[in-house]
Amino acid sequence: MSSSSLEYKLIKENNSTQGISIEGWKIVTKKLPILNSQEIEKVQKEILVPLPEMFFGNNSLSVSNDDYGVLFEFSPIDALKLVDSTKEGGEKVKVAYSEEWTLKSSKNHEHIKDVIKPYDWTYSTLYSGTLKIASKGQKFEKTTERIDIEKLKIPEPILFYDEIMLFEDELADNGTAVLSAKVRVMESGFFILQRFFLRVDDVLFKMNETRVYHEFGTKSLLKEYSSREEHYFKIKAQIPVYKGDDISQLTNPDWVSSKLTNSEELILENLNLLGGNYSKI
Template identity: 40%
Template structure:
């Protein structure tokens, strides 16, 4: 289901120097940034075939919002952060995790497609290591053709995202959530990738979340948080924090947590109870 975007009060937007995007587009211009979300319908059958060919697979999630995206562009530096389903599924294909074993093995052995049956010998959960896409856009601000060919690099760092700043009572100028893909695992759980953005007068904050629940078997949460405090410098300071959590239902049950899938409809309710598998904080290195 498409989430409703939220736009701040006109007085708050004006006080912060923000301008909404024209022509009914979702997003705004603020402190040298253009932040825009796109909500589009799921891929058509023809587009699905094209994606399968490009990705080298015969499997895609039930609902792929292939033209939906979240994009944050910094005009002076040309930096563009982009969150989309295609790049996320490229990550899924490359990681190629083994399929999760489920109790109802016979039921899960096959998935029907027109005129064929496909053995579930692939990662049907569509788990992705994707943390986002980044690029330098040519012909933006001060960017030149000489340095536009450089790849942006995320470097490990000890800095942490300022959670105190995020909890400060600031007006929200813009908020939106974009679903990139979703699969209900043949009514045996959920696999969901979403991107959320929140823009305040002092900063923007983004959460890219992959949430997996295989009923009776496993829960997996892969969160990527990205934060940027506004400044007047030509190069923004962008921090990214990735945290992967995972636990079997059996291990949670042994600690006294309920096993009923209905309890875990919202990953926020269980996230802190899942052990951390991987965690790192990085800073974007912008050339120039």
């Protein structure tokens, strides 16, 4: 317990599970190694695309509140279920960035042809979390209310912080696709960022981000989903000149995110924690 005026309790169930209980909310992260062969075989029956090279199928980040009857979580299995499993999905990048793809392919034709597969081999997912339980019949509804990012920048004590990896793939050495999530809990509320980061070398960058925020004392769980992408060389051109040939910043999702422009897609939603059909759970 710190000097916070809020009552809270840190959770440490074992080496893989930790979190915090605060203001009626329980926020928990689970971190385990990548799936073993038996687990892979079981999960593959649910997923229509081959699993990424590093698939943390047992990892999760969940927020729940028994008073409101709500359980919301980020699951790697649910995320992969939204990856396009069709042949058309496998050619999306090639079609959308035909000029860049042709240039890349001509440089390394024998290698690049291997990543044209009958599914979206970039593992791009629109996943924005799973509302697993809503005992009052609540659901996320469209809203015009935005998460106050400037308010989140105001320094305040962090009572709990963690980050989990959901999956990662190096795209046959042609880039990287990473899905991760992190959470921080402050005295004012909690904030979650799930990020899908895609880099296809010499072709494009893509960032699908889901932000979830709850301010303690309110009855809303706000969620924002955004999708941004840009040509690879437009982002590379923003590396400071003094960096010379150092392109390491292109592997830094935070730096790339700061260089991507306005969202090509923005979905604002709110879960009314007092909504639904029952007056009391």
